[in-house]
Amino acid sequence: MLETIKEFASEFFVTGDPLIYGAMVSIGITMIAIVAVLTYFKKWGWLWRNWLTTVDHKKIGIMYIIASIIMLFRGGVDALMMRLQLAMPNMDFLHPEHYNQVFTTHGTIMILFMAMPFMFGLFNVIVPLQIGARDVAFPFLNALSFWLFFLGAMLFNLSFVIGGSPDAGWLSYPPLSELSHSPGVGQNFYIWGIQISGIGSLATGINFMVTIIKMRAPGMRWMKLPMFTWSVFSTCIIILFAFPILTVTLALLFLDRFAGAHFFTLDLGGNPMMYINLIWMWGHPEVYIVVLPAFGVFSEIVSTFSRKKLFGYKSMVFAMLIISFLSFFTWAHHFFTMGSGADVNAFFAVTTMLIAIPTGVKIFNWLFTMYRGRIRMATPMMWTLAFIPCFIVGGMTGVLLSVAPADFQFHNSYFLIAHFHQVLIGGVVFGYFAGLYYWWPKMFGFQLEEKLGKWAFWTWNIGFYVCFMPQYAVGLMGMTRRLSTYGWDTGWWELNFVSTIGAFLMGVGFLFQVAQIADGIRKYKSLKASGDPWDARTLEWSIPSPAPEYNFAVTPRGDDIDEWWEEKERRAKGIYPPEQKLEPIHMPKNSGIPFVMSVFWFIAGFGFVFGWLWMAILGLAGVGICMIARSFSYDTDYYIPVDEIKRTEASLRGSV
Numbered sequence: 001m002l003e004t005i006k007e008f009a010s011e012f013f014v015t016g017d018p019l020i021y022g023a024m025v026s027i028g029i030t031m032i033a034i035v036a037v038l039t040y041f042k043k044w045g046w047l048w049r050n051w052l053t054t055v056d057h058k059k060i061g062i063m064y065i066i067a068s069i070i071m072l073f074r075g076g077v078d079a080l081m082m083r084l085q086l087a088m089p090n091m092d093f094l095h096p097e098h099y100n101q102v103f104t105t106h107g108t109i110m111i112l113f114m115a116m117p118f119m120f121g122l123f124n125v126i127v128p129l130q131i132g133a134r135d136v137a138f139p140f141l142n143a144l145s146f147w148l149f150f151l152g153a154m155l156f157n158l159s160f161v162i163g164g165s166p167d168a169g170w171l172s173y174p175p176l177s178e179l180s181h182s183p184g185v186g187q188n189f190y191i192w193g194i195q196i197s198g199i200g201s202l203a204t205g206i207n208f209m210v211t212i213i214k215m216r217a218p219g220m221r222w223m224k225l226p227m228f229t230w231s232v233f234s235t236c237i238i239i240l241f242a243f244p245i246l247t248v249t250l251a252l253l254f255l256d257r258f259a260g261a262h263f264f265t266l267d268l269g270g271n272p273m274m275y276i277n278l279i280w281m282w283g284h285p286e287v288y289i290v291v292l293p294a295f296g297v298f299s300e301i302v303s304t305f306s307r308k309k310l311f312g313y314k315s316m317v318f319a320m321l322i323i324s325f326l327s328f329f330t331w332a333h334h335f336f337t338m339g340s341g342a343d344v345n346a347f348f349a350v351t352t353m354l355i356a357i358p359t360g361v362k363i364f365n366w367l368f369t370m371y372r373g374r375i376r377m378a379t380p381m382m383w384t385l386a387f388i389p390c391f392i393v394g395g396m397t398g399v400l401l402s403v404a405p406a407d408f409q410f411h412n413s414y415f416l417i418a419h420f421h422q423v424l425i426g427g428v429v430f431g432y433f434a435g436l437y438y439w440w441p442k443m444f445g446f447q448l449e450e451k452l453g454k455w456a457f458w459t460w461n462i463g464f465y466v467c468f469m470p471q472y473a474v475g476l477m478g479m480t481r482r483l484s485t486y487g488w489d490t491g492w493w494e495l496n497f498v499s500t501i502g503a504f505l506m507g508v509g510f511l512f513q514v515a516q517i518a519d520g521i522r523k524y525k526s527l528k529a530s531g532d533p534w535d536a537r538t539l540e541w542s543i544p545s546p547a548p549e550y551n552f553a554v555t556p557r558g559d560d561i562d563e564w565w566e567e568k569e570r571r572a573k574g575i576y577p578p579e580q581k582l583e584p585i586h587m588p589k590n591s592g593i594p595f596v597m598s599v600f601w602f603i604a605g606f607g608f609v610f611g612w613l614w615m616a617i618l619g620l621a622g623v624g625i626c627m628i629a630r631s632f633s634y635d636t637d638y639y640i641p642v643d644e645i646k647r648t649e650a651s652l653r654g655s656v
């Protein structure tokens with residue numbers, strides 16, 4: 001008996017490292033604590049009814065954001081472990097094979113399970129409210145997308161506890177990711193975790209595209225759309241074309257590993273370069289997928305906090321559409337060194353450089369919006385102001401990398417690492433933080449304490465520069481990426497040491513944010529009387545905060561770019577909109593199917609990971625049954641009666 005248990009343990013659990021044991025035990029304890037708390041307070045029913053089965057876009061958005069912040073923590077711990085290992089030469093904190101696992105999971109989690117869900121969270125919370133809609137076009141699909149993302153992410157994270165983490169880099173290049181070089185199950189976790197959540201991402205892209213096309217308030221023509229919604233639309237275009245490439249690429253890699261196909265091996269007619277091309281055809285657009293919505297957030301904040309109309313509305317829209325389009329023609333800049341020849345490299349160098357132009361247009365528009373504005377220095381605006389110089393430097397070093405001959409030097413060095421962290425942190429993370437601070441009152445109906453927010457802001461920012469500026473230098477001095485340690489004779493240690501200090505400062509910044517949120521919850525003070533604490537401009541602020549379940553009691557109009565601002569001006573002049581009659585509101589009903597179906601996907605994925613076909617088939621059968629069950633469920637909607645709307649409105653607006 002004991003032998004069998006030992007065998008089981010040695011097959012499924014990563015053994016031998018106290019660090020991993022420690023983490024496993026803490027994950028286990030956390031899980032038990034969560035289950036115990038839910039049971040003790042009898043919250044299972046509440047959890048199921050209000051969250052696990054919800055199809056309300058606002059709640060789905062909040063769940064996305066919570067999941068992504070947890071993933072930011074996990075990815076951040078990975079980052080700090082790497083920085084600790086690199087702080088001094090010849091460190092023995094992470095062994096080389098662990099170092100490989102840690103940068104792989106860090107990169108994958110940060111992009112796919114932190115940035116993507118944060119972005120989808122903001123889409124969900126804001127887009128329907130900004131365009132005056134009652135929900136997204138397909139609320140059921142929206143819930144399904146969330147649960148696919150969530151269980152995909154869980155499957156990926158499970159690799160840490162069972163079976164071993166992937167370790168072939170965040171894009172899992174063959175031949176390293178092939179069975180011959182990575183015989184463990186880590187790569188399978190990578191493939192299935194991303195595959196399952198990727199289907200969710202594609203569905204979200206389609207959902208929001210249809211929502212924006214079909215569900216805008218009357219009067220809201222395309223050139224009246226709020227800028228954040230435009231950014232979401234341009235991102236959805238990229239998702240629509242890029243994600244299917246990822247799905248196919250991972251499916252082919254899976255066939256290589258699982259069925260002995262040879263798409264990406266050099267023998268039997270395959271070619272690893274095919275994988276590299278395919279993965280970057282998704283991977284490059286992916287970085288613009290995550291940054292465009294951040295641009296949208298900055299646009300909203302700049303105009304709200306400068307109390308001015310956004311400068312150059314149309315040029316902003318065209319710049320984003322051009323970036324969406326160009327993002328599909330630059331992928332080969334990630335492998336200039338792979339021998340495609342001068343002509344190919346020149347083509348991709350030029351297309352890459354072209355992207356600097358629309359991006360520059362956007363930067364100048366933000367600056368012109370601020371020019372002569374009455375700027376208020378609240379935290380959302382501070383993150384926006386910090387973003388601009390940071391992103392300019394990060395973008396400029398991107399342009400340096402795009403010079404193909406120079407890239408032969410920069411490629412895979414710490415110069416590259418510094419470039420992409422600068423655009424990803426300075427652009428994406430700062431952007432989503434700004435959005436979170438800006439829309440926090442909208443989501444939860446109370447304000448966060450600014451003081452702790454400012455502490456978080458400064459530690460993050462100072463930490464950022466201290467961490468990543470030295471990396472440009474150490475990159476030029478020859479330090480390459482994915483290096484688990486180095487010697488004293490390299491001359492790199494001082495810069496690395498400084499860099500590690502910066503990384504920990506950012507960690508402190510994160511702790512300040514957690515404290516700020518905890519403090520806000522403790523001192524909770526409802527915003528009942530005013531749903532519009534920033535004196536903002538777009539429709540989401542025209543209704544109470546948090547928004548009622550049905551969003552708008554009566555459908556608003558969207559005739560102006562800053563409709564709510566114009567409305568406030570009209571009201572100040574005593575011009576009120578005509579009283580509209582309330583009507584019963586048509587709403588989608590909650591459903592447990594998205595959650596259950598995603599659990600079956602998880603089971604199928606788990607089966608494929610370990611090559612247990614019976615389990616995979618069981619999972620897929622469950623998915624099929626859920627689909628059939630859904631197609632036979634007719635009771636999917638209901639109406640909210642007028643009385644109830646009246647009661648809700650009265651209580652939310654504080655007059656009861």
Ligand code: HEA
Pocket residue numbers: 287288290291333334335352353355356357359360361363391392393394395396397398399400401402403407410411412416419420423424427428
């Ligand atoms: C949000 C993410 C994001 C963003 C926005 C960008 C933006 C850009 N990136 Fe970056 N990049 C990454 C994420 C991102 N990148 C990642 C993750 C990798 C590495 C992946 C890996 O290997 O693991 C990478 C790698 C990478 C490479 C590959 C290098 C190599 O592997 O050797 C190159 C090469 O061309 C490049 C170029 C650019 C350029 C030109 C831009 C441009 O879009 C920047 C445009 C912006 C500006 C230029 C600043 C503002 C403009 C002005 C003020 C106007 C005036 C300026 C000029 C006229 C120059 N990037």
Ligand code: HEM
Pocket residue numbers: 076079080082083103104106107108110111115168169170171417421424425428429467480481482483503506
């Ligand atoms: C919080 C601060 C962060 C620090 C200190 C940090 C640090 C690091 C380090 C040390 C590496 C490994 C470098 C190497 O050895 O090659 C790395 C890789 C990477 N990071 Fe970060 N990181 C941070 C945040 C982020 C964020 C927010 C993102 C994405 C949104 C991100 C995306 C990546 C990616 C894609 C890789 C490449 C992984 C690979 O080589 O496969 N990082 N980071």
Ligand SMILES: [Cu+2]
Pocket residue numbers: 283284287330331333334
């Ligand atoms: Cu790129």
